Amino acid sequence: LCRSDSFSLSRQAKMSKPVQAQRLEGIDKNIWVEFVNLAATYSKVNLGQGFPDFPPPDFLKEAFVRAVSGQSQALHQYTRAFGHPPLVKVLAQFFGKLLGRDLDPMTNVMVTVGAYQALFCCFQAFVEEGDEVIIIEPFFDCYEPMVRMAGGTPVFVPLRLRAPEAGRLMSSADWELDPAELASKFGERTKAIVLNSPNNPLGKVFERRELEAVARLCVQHGALCFSDEVYEWLVYDGRQHLRVASLPGMWERTVTIGSSGKTFSVTGWKVGWAVGPDRLLQHLRTVHQNSVYHCATAAQEAVAQGFQRELELYGKPESYFMQLPRELQQKRDSLVQSLAAVGMKPVVPEGTYFLVADISEFKSDVPEDTSSNEPYDSRFAKWMVKKKGLATIPLSAFFCDAHKSSYSHFLRFCFAKEEATLKAANDILQAWKREK
Ligand code: PMP
Numbered sequence: 001l002c003r004s005d006s007f008s009l010s011r012q013a014k015m016s017k018p019v020q021a022q023r024l025e026g027i028d029k030n031i032w033v034e035f036v037n038l039a040a041t042y043s044k045v046n047l048g049q050g051f052p053d054f055p056p057p058d059f060l061k062e063a064f065v066r067a068v069s070g071q072s073q074a075l076h077q078y079t080r081a082f083g084h085p086p087l088v089k090v091l092a093q094f095f096g097k098l099l100g101r102d103l104d105p106m107t108n109v110m111v112t113v114g115a116y117q118a119l120f121c122c123f124q125a126f127v128e129e130g131d132e133v134i135i136i137e138p139f140f141d142c143y144e145p146m147v148r149m150a151g152g153t154p155v156f157v158p159l160r161l162r163a164p165e166a167g168r169l170m171s172s173a174d175w176e177l178d179p180a181e182l183a184s185k186f187g188e189r190t191k192a193i194v195l196n197s198p199n200n201p202l203g204k205v206f207e208r209r210e211l212e213a214v215a216r217l218c219v220q221h222g223a224l225c226f227s228d229e230v231y232e233w234l235v236y237d238g239r240q241h242l243r244v245a246s247l248p249g250m251w252e253r254t255v256t257i258g259s260s261g262k263t264f265s266v267t268g269w270k271v272g273w274a275v276g277p278d279r280l281l282q283h284l285r286t287v288h289q290n291s292v293y294h295c296a297t298a299a300q301e302a303v304a305q306g307f308q309r310e311l312e313l314y315g316k317p318e319s320y321f322m323q324l325p326r327e328l329q330q331k332r333d334s335l336v337q338s339l340a341a342v343g344m345k346p347v348v349p350e351g352t353y354f355l356v357a358d359i360s361e362f363k364s365d366v367p368e369d370t371s372s373n374e375p376y377d378s379r380f381a382k383w384m385v386k387k388k389g390l391a392t393i394p395l396s397a398f399f400c401d402a403h404k405s406s407y408s409h410f411l412r413f414c415f416a417k418e419e420a421t422l423k424a425a426n427d428i429l430q431a432w433k434r435e436k
Contacts, residue, residue, distance in 0.1 A: 067297075162174045177210045226257065271296070378397070
């Protein structure tokens with residue numbers, strides 16, 4: 001072989017190897033890319049992706065404007081990497097009060113680029129090759145690829161739907177965590193469990209007995225708990241959100257994750273946080289400092305001011321954390337009514353931005369296709385946005401591949417929308433019903 005031949009052979013060998021890292025295998029498809037695109041192209045009314053179309057509170061917008069237009073040049077520059085000092089201070093005060101313990105702002109709180117990055121830091125910091133991570137289904141879809149990218153193996157445990165009493169609408173409380181089934185998933189390789197209460201997509205607010213079952217198993221098996229509580233303020237009908245970190249034995253093994261996106265209706269600001277013991281947070285800081293390093297200073301300053309206000313008004317009727325769930329509960333009720341009136345059976349959520357509804361009555365509009373592997377609800381959601389202009393997300397997107405087909409006749413609707421948007425959705429549903 002001459003030199004140029006061997007050069008071209010080695011080049012060919014290199015080119016035939018996949019360019020991407022193996023850890024990306026199987027996680028390249030993403031529900032949001034596909035459905036956000038469909039909604040942008042076809043929807044007249046978008047109840048798909050979870051974001052409000054109403055404005056955030058004035059006090060928060062004003063705080064941001066002050067942060068960027070005020071005299072402080074510092075607010076345009078880097079701040080402390082693990083969280084802007086005013087924000088970590090107020091978060092420590094606020095969550096210290098809720099958890100009933102003294103929190104150190106510098107070691108028990110870390111600010112992240114949305115809850116997404118807090119989750120990513122958890123998986124990167126604690127999960128290794130061979131570790132198992134328990135995920136309760138249905139789940140916010142990024143948990144599974146994040147576990148896999150870290151080299152771990154997700155182990156799924158579905159909530160079980162109990163038949164509701166006759167004549168009553170289904171409730172998210174009818175989806176229950178079976179403690180025996182959960183216990184059967186814990187073993188020597190279990191590193192952590194991901195908990196999400198209130199749960200996206202069902203709106204389920206986990207019961208004390210369910211959280212206690214999780215806590216008992218975590219303590220027994222020495223497992224960690226990543227508790228995604230981004231909808232912590234959005235609970236309805238007087239239900240209480242319980243923090244798993246406040247249960248016995250759980251503080252030292254739990255990272256609690258939150259987001260200003262849901263807390264203050266500013267999902268585009270991407271300010272999130274992780275709260276937990278220093279023995280865990282020190283490792284989140286290692287991931288953060290070597291990847292993201294820092295989050296937007298002005299947004300952190302504004303969120304700090306928002307929390308300062310809420311700390312002063314805590315439990316009072318003027319508090320945004322009291323007002324927002326009241327408003328969202330009305331929106332929930334209005335969408336529940338619209339769906340029930342046309343025969344899409346809603347599952348009334350106890351919390352969050354979302355509800356799911358059973359579309360079985362509408363199946364005649366979209367014939368089954370036995371030749372397709374695509375879950376029925378996904379085909380239905382695509383048909384509906386194209387033909388009716390109403391965008392939603394199929395529930396099967398929130399289950400692992402093996403379980404998708406068992407949960408493929410529900411759609412997820414986001415009701416964190418202006419009255420006019422919900423009315424437009426109602427008009428589409430009513431017109432469709434009349435055509436049938
Ligand atoms: N967790 C859950 C359960 C969510 O629904 C979302 C957003 N839809 C996130 C985390 C991500 O939050 P953020 O926008 O703050 O990154």
